[in-house]
Amino acid sequence: MLSVNKVTKSFETNLVLDELSFEVPSGETLAVLGPSGCGKSTLLKIIAGLISPDQGKIELNNVDVTKVPTHKRNIGFVFQDNQLFPHLNVSGNIEFGLKMLGWKKRLRQVRVAELLDLVGLSGFEERNISELSGGEAKRIALARSLAPTPKALLLDEPLTGLDEELHDQLMVDLNNILNQSQTTTVLVTHDRSEAHNLADKILEMD
């Protein structure tokens, strides 16, 4: 379970988040819906610990993690522009988080294959990042975030910038992946139909 408790954040004089609170029960998906610039991305970065809130608490499975640095939070984050590591190939990217956890090579290989299967890209292990299409890169970014079995998955506009056909296809797939992986998820979007299709609950921000 992820709980956000009275989180406040302002940048200089601009109040972006004002005592925001919500909970996402384990395994469920919450869509945060709102126009651009309303603080959705800031919210995700606060949950991930990339930005500190001025006030308020973030709890993961009933543990207060507000002061825990990002790399110890065990959170998956799919960035809007993926941010795949260009110096590593597909499997190097997916196993990055597993290496951080000290997994043995054999186990990592198994897990990478598992995740590639989950995102529908089996056999992509040795591909270069620069050879991936937009949709493929997004799937690999998703696989990379899910590999270390995060306590919560954060998706920042996961379907923005893809062309229409790909968008609809990936939305169906993403829905399946989220259901299968049973990961507590917060997804940020400005697209109402995306929110309705993917989430169990919707939180509107403005």
Place this chain on the structure above:
Amino acid sequence: MDTDSSAIKIDTKNQISSEVRFTFLLIPAAFLALFFTFPVFKIFSKVLSINGVLETLTDEQILKIGLFTISQALLSTFATLFLGVIPAIVLSKYEFRGRRAIGALVLIPFMLPTVVAASAFVALLPEKLHNTLAAIIIVHIFFNIAVVVRIVGLAFAQIPKGIEQSAQTLGASSIETFFKVHFRLLTSALISSAVVIFLFTFTSFGVIQVIGGPTNSTLEVEVARNALVLGDVSKAAAISVIQLIFLSAVLGMSFYYSKRNNVILKSEDQVRSRPESLREKFLVASVVSAIIVAISIPIIALISSSFRLGGDWSLFAWRNWNASEIRPGLSTGVDPMSSIVTSIQFMMASVAITLAIGLIASIAIFINGRAGKILDLGFALPLATSGVTLGFGILISFSYSPIDWRSNWWIIPVGHSLIAIPFVIRILLLKLRVRPSTWPQAAATLGASPIRSLWTIDIARMRAPLAIGAGVAAAISLGEFGATTLLTRTGTESMPIAIGNLVSQTGDIPRAQGFMLASILAVVTGIVVFSIEYKNA
């Protein structure tokens, strides 16, 4: 906007005619062939036989010097890389007050004449460190740290900020992020800077002459000694050839490795962030103060030493700057005042030659396809050739009529220009290439012929880059030591030659005078470089 005009096919009928393009190509190519290619061939021809090279290679003394040359270069390279990476990243990552000034300050040592930098450390370091390997390495670090800050800093700026965050969300601590992500993405830049520093320190000459002492010799020093002191031209040529082959091999290998390690980064507009946490603030503050201290202390030591004589404060050096005679009958052999005049003369000639050839060459490269690329590469070659080798080649090439030019004063500024032209070409080409490809098309529809459009659209925008190029050429000419050493004539010593001569003498008076000249040169080049950099940043 297309930044590379050569990428677009221009309809043939709208191109500049091939005769005109060929003419632009011809002038700089002839200059390069006469003053660079021909002398290098001459050096090769002076090597009597393969046996001569082999004999030199197995000569025990040369072998010893060669090993020393390589080891001091390697030590200098690794020490500089080690010390330079953190300042490179800090200056590239953070925004803070005075960042541009610090960025420009870091570049000053690199543009300081080698003999001036070495003199500063003669003034600063205690006597017992003079003429030691440690002193050589310290000066090399001082000199080359800018290379790391520049190359690695630029590469760091291209790493997307989000990649750090994505590593963190995957469980990497900031140290792990640095070694597993940033370090890997910087590999190519690290190799490039290592190669540049290795080339510079391998061919180090002025530094060795001034602070290395007679016991520490590099191959470069050995070429000069054989050519000038011992008069053994074929041995000097053999050492030059060995050095040229070795350095080409290093360069070739580095191209191979940096290609292999090159990771394509989508460059995005990276915004520098302000240091926020206490740790970040401390890091920035300590890097900035270390830079200021490390750069200003040697310069201050140099300037203040010019006001000292035998342990006391004295204006002697500054008062007697136009006399080589210290006391009646006692001469240092060098007239400081006349060396200043000589240097200014060399500088003005070199700036004129460099701008003329550099501008024509840039246009030739810009309007010609493959032939232009070859010319561009050709002009880069003198950079990979050491100053001593350039001077030595010219010395042995222009000694017969009708080209008996080695005793003409202008041959020295020509040598300086060989070193300055590639820099000026880079500066000019950058400006030529960064423009929308549609400008000439617009000009053509308005009735401008291709050559007219080149003149009004491209050359007309060259004023600012030409001014920068003039500054760079002036700084290079004022400080050039290696080629000048081979070509200099008694009575018309340039400032670096005079400094090298005075500072390596033992008496207090010549040293003080050497420090005085070095101070003047340091301040002049410092101002030129700082103003160029500060404007450009």
